[in-house]
Amino acid sequence: MVTSTVTTTTSTVRARAEGHALDRAVELAERGPIAGGNPRVGCVLLDPTGAVLGEGLHLGAGSPHAEAVALSAVPASRRAELSGATAVLTLEPCHHHGRTPPCSQALHDAGVTRVVHAVADPDETAAGGAAWLRSVGVEALTSADAGIAPAATARAEELTRSWAAAVRRRRPWLVAKTATSLDGRVAAADGTSRWITGPASRAHAHSVRADTDAVVVGTGTVAADDPALTARDADGPLAEQPLRVVVGERDVPPAARLRRGPGQWHHVRTHDLTAVLEELYGFGARHVLLEGGPTLLGAALRAGLVDELHAYVAPVLVGGGTAAVRDLGVTTITDALRWRTVSTQRLGDDLFLIARPEGAQ
């Protein structure tokens, strides 16, 4: 009786320490880049008393993985404590030789005897880290099995969601952006749309562009707005630019702003948006932003390709003009696409709302 109470208390204390470590790992991972093709990952190493030995995050493709960063962050005076240590991770350690050696092996070699991860690696070539660790005698388990509070696991899942979905489906996570008036218009009757939303919304939209691998519009938006589609802040274009993609049969005019740099642009003469996304996945894109007009947005929604809607809504009334989405095939309200609001935020006078399809992962 006494033994079982002590065991329960010990595992509760351990789950609490590992839960804090997972929260911290998420916090670290959030500082990593969303764009660039790799997942955001955080790692915290704990000694057997639950004290932090080292921590790390992954800073994107080509840079060391979070586990390697955390291992190298352990001070020389404490390296001996790695023997018997626990690694708490947002994502299962990889088990393949890519640009860096397998993290499963690195943790084992360092003496780590317990590995807790929140999200299983969906990448077939990299998965299997936890199973391999178990095969060499390391206690490797999920955060749920480790008794960590579900909220911490949920944060890690949210952090990894877009990348994991992209890798599982082999097409990028697609965010569609709309900037509308209060009455759902993206342009006035004469086609003008600059600017419906305010400066805070536009600055926010640029920060989202900076976090994305590719920005996609249709030839209609190029013809109407001649957008540069670059990611900019108050000081001008950013050093890292998303690939700018135009979809449609029409030519891109020789003087179009998006032909100029900085960054690359690409024209795909098709209406097949699934093929466009698969091509972008092949280029390494995991996170794509659709900034097209109502035709492209309608086509993407009809094809079930939109994972997330970023709606900037301004307190502006236009009356007629162009509705945000064309041709959804909805003729009666019961057929309307009903989505779930993930978050809302006020940006100056505007509202910024993120929604996802009901039942989406």
Ligand SMILES: NC(=O)c1ccc[n+]([C@@H]2O[C@H](COP(=O)([O-])OP(=O)(O)OC[C@H]3O[C@@H](n4cnc5c(N)ncnc54)[C@H](OP(=O)(O)O)[C@@H]3O)[C@@H](O)[C@H]2O)c1
């Ligand atoms: N406020 C906002 O958020 C926002 C954002 C973007 C645009 N706009 C406004 O939207 C208006 C432009 O609307 P839009 O609908 O013409 O722009 P769009 O959706 O960007 O471009 C439509 C064109 O893309 C091509 N296309 C590519 N894939 C397609 C597919 N699967 N199905 C059908 N067409 C496809 C077609 O041209 P081809 O004939 O060349 O194939 C089509 O005419 C402008 O007034 C602009 O200001 C507003």
